[in-house]
Amino acid sequence: MDTHPESDAAAAAVRHARFGKLPERIQFHQMIEEETAGPNGGAANAYNPEGSWNHFSCLALDLGL
Template sequence: MQEEEQSGSAEDLRRARFGTLPERVRPEDTVEERPATPKDPARDAYDPDDWLVRYAL
């Protein structure tokens, strides 16, 4: 009789732990985006169209 009670409680514990699936995770929540290199203010200060203003006008 005790074996049945123990197996029943073990089964109840298993169902309580594994009885439901975990919440669904969206694919966009699994990706972390960050820049490969830190921002460099000196690099971003260059204006690629500056030469047009200086030499073409």
């Protein structure tokens, strides 16, 4: 296969003009965000065993068995 350095350089220039350069890398400490718990101390998302029964379906109950 015959390659031409001039056409490769021209194609690279066209790609660079179209796409530019890659964005800068994001550091790990910039990706995380820490927040304090709300006024209830996160109790809004706490596990409630008495109220959790309605989040699951039971095939036996659906069939009336």
